[in-house]
Amino acid sequence: DIQMTQSPSSLSASVGDRVTITCRASQNINSYLNWYQQKPGKAPKLLIYTASSLQSGVPSTFSGSGSGTDFTLTISSLQPEDLATYYCQQIYSTPQTFGQGTKVEIK
Amino acid sequence: EVQLVESGGGLVEPGGSLRLSCAASGFTFSNTWMTWVRQAPGKGLEWVGRIKTKTEGGTIDYAAPVKGRFTISRDDSKNTLFLQMNSLKTEDTAVYYCATVSGKNWGQGTLVTVSS
Numbered sequence: 001d002i003q004m005t006q007s008p009s010s011l012s013a014s015v016g017d018r019v020t021i022t023c024r025a026s027q028n029i030n031s032y033l034n035w036y037q038q039k040p041g042k043a044p045k046l047l048i049y050t051a052s053s054l055q056s057g058v059p060s061t062f063s064g065s066g067s068g069t070d071f072t073l074t075i076s077s078l079q080p081e082d083l084a085t086y087y088c089q090q091i092y093s094t095p096q097t098f099g100q101g102t103k104v105e106i107k
Numbered sequence: 108e109v110q111l112v113e114s115g116g117g118l119v120e121p122g123g124s125l126r127l128s129c130a131a132s133g134f135t136f137s138n139t140w141m142t143w144v145r146q147a148p149g150k151g152l153e154w155v156g157r158i159k160t161k162t163e164g165g166t167i168d169y170a171a172p173v174k175g176r177f178t179i180s181r182d183d184s185k186n187t188l189f190l191q192m193n194s195l196k197t198e199d200t201a202v203y204y205c206a207t208v209s210g211k212n213w214g215q216g217t218l219v220t221v222s223s
Contacts, residue, residue: 094168
């Protein structure tokens with residue numbers, strides 16, 4: 001099975017800050033990586049697919065990069081509504097494993 | 108508008124069974140790979156399994172913790188995805204989501220509680 005390791009597990013940043021979350025796969029997954037945002041009590045929402053493609057309707061403050069084993073989700077200017085937990089998921093092979101999540105808090 | 112609506116959750120005793128349903132609308136269900144994902148209280152997302160379309164063989168894959176106990180199926184005539192859960196354990200307690208494999212569409216989730 002492919003293991004997905006996210007870091008950090010949590011972070012606190014100010015409104016307007018640039019925030020970076022990383023996800024590392026235990027083996028090469030090409031660009032078969034999704035990023036999700038999950039707010040408390042809600043279903044996950046797709047932000048980025050195939051590592052760097054912005055899902056329709058998602059603000060352009062979100063971006064993704066990487067391929068192979070190392071990936072990054074960037075929020076270029078943190079907004080209050082970005083308070084959430086963020087997950088990566090590899091869709092290269094089954095089981096389609098998730099990272100453990102990164103909780104983003106607003107200072 | 109794409110909609111996925113789960114139902115069938117509830118309280119069940121250890122060793123019991125439960126069948127979850129996911130009613131799909133707003134897209135061509137029969138052409139879409141579907142998946143179940145769960146989330147235990149206060150924990151992260153866990154992939155449960157996935158079913159391909161019938162035209163692509165209908166292949167089903169499961170996560171190790173549920174293999175042999177859970178069964179995913181689909182009824183394309185009713186645009187519905189199912190998750191049959193048998194021999195339930197306390198560690199199966201979670202919110203269960205159905206979603207398209209692409210990740211673009213998710214249901215609201217249904218809570219399954221396994222407790223005596």
